[in-house]
Amino acid sequence: MNRFQAKFDPRVWEVVANIPAGQVMAYGEIARAAGFPRYSRMVGASMGRCPDALPWFRVVRSDRTLAFEYGSESYREQSQLLKQEGILFDGKKVITADTDDNLDKMLWGPSD
């Protein structure tokens, strides 16, 4: 087991694994959904060592840009995978079916 399994990870794993295809989620959103409101950086740190099974490419920044440097190899890999999921790009930003807050409701139900 790698460092991914440290402390809070199991929930993060679940949340990330449950991101629907064609949708993306921000680090902070994942952290919050997993029950760790301020752990966006920890999520990112863990994602860096995540197993292949995790759909890491569905994880983006809060502004919906990719976390990698624009044009880098990782960036292109992620963008390509996202495109395969049907996600389009608006320059550096990904375009999803809607905003990420509806994803929150998809996962946890319309609580409001």
Place this chain on the structure above:
DNA sequence: CCCTTGACTATCT
């Protein structure tokens, strides 16, 4: 124990 670093975020200029 102090400092740096990191797939972050919100806020201010």
Place this chain on the structure above:
DNA sequence: GAGATAGCCAAGG
């Protein structure tokens, strides 16, 4: 809208 700042938590040197 882009760049700079401050807050944030954990891990490693």
